[in-house]
Amino acid sequence: MNYNDEETPKLNLGREKKFANANSLQIVILGGVFVALVIALIFFIAYKPEDNFSSKIEISLNVTDVKISDSLKCDASEDAIKDSKNIKLTYKKSDEKFYFGEQKNMIDEDGTLIEPDEKDLRNGVDLVIDNITDKVYVVVEYSSDEDDSDAIKYYYKDTKDGKISIPFSSYKTTSVSVFVYNNDENCNKLLKNYSVVLPRYNDLHNNEKCNTTEGKESKYCVEYTYDNFNESVLNKLETAKKEETKLDVVSIVIVFVLFAAAGVFIFIKLR
Secondary structure, three states: OOHHHOOOOOOOHHHHHHHHHHHHHHHHHHHHHHHHHHHHHHHHHHOOOOOOOOOOOOOOOEEEEOOOOOOOOOOOOHHHHHHHHOOEEEEEEEEEEEEOOOHHHHEOOOOOEOOOOHHHEEEEEEEEEEOOOOOEEEEEEEEOOOOOEEEEEEOHHHOEOOEEEEEEOOOOOEEEEEEEEEOOOOOOOEEEEEEEEEOEEOHHHHOHHHHOHHHHOOHHHOOEEOOOOOHHHHHHHHHHHHHHHHHHHHHHHHHHHHHHHHHHHHHHHHO
16 A cells, blocks of 8 residues: 555644634633632622721811911910910810719709719710920810809920820810910910810710620710710611621622532533
8 A cells, every 4th residue: 555645634723723712712711700709709708888887986076276366466486386286186085083964963952062973973075285385385265064164274384295184074065265375475475276175975885785896886886976866876786787797698699609600610611
């Protein structure tokens, strides 16, 4: 047999290359879908939707920089002006306790002051003034329950490294005016005037519903607040928890179904 007379079969390399490219593209696409589903699964497991019940709310001090018009013609030193702008106002929980109620309820018919029970006491709120220097002094003015206006002057020597903490009752919000003056007897000029509203104690803070994870991260349970919350709002914490749990479960189930379907599809295509 003459093998040289047989026709040599022709190899269709172009067609095989075309099929190889098609399979590679298919694998890349399926691989991309697989990766996307994995990322989606991780996202849905880790993601916690934000709302009014689960997001942490920080209550910042209500401070307004009041425009001033001083009739004094003298000029304060540049250092005093700079230091007045660096005054920092914040608040914190006070170590001092106050009667949690109207002051008039502490006086009997004879005008004698009644000693309140421990259960009627709450920690007050401190107004904290920082960065007082020897170039300036601060005057703090506020009104008591009897509508008597009190004003206290603070120099650097009255502070602890430039900081003072002034306790107030937290039964209700308290309005305070803070004046910053140039510390110069020849030029007693007002440099800054701040109108401050201190928050009040939130009586819901000790409610058992506020001891839950949702409660500790809820604006309804913060220790000090500017709002007036009714106890009924705490029912929303449980509702929010159920809705969030339901959403998480449904989301995870959907992703798992898609994940499984994609896995089966990829397995069949690659066989």
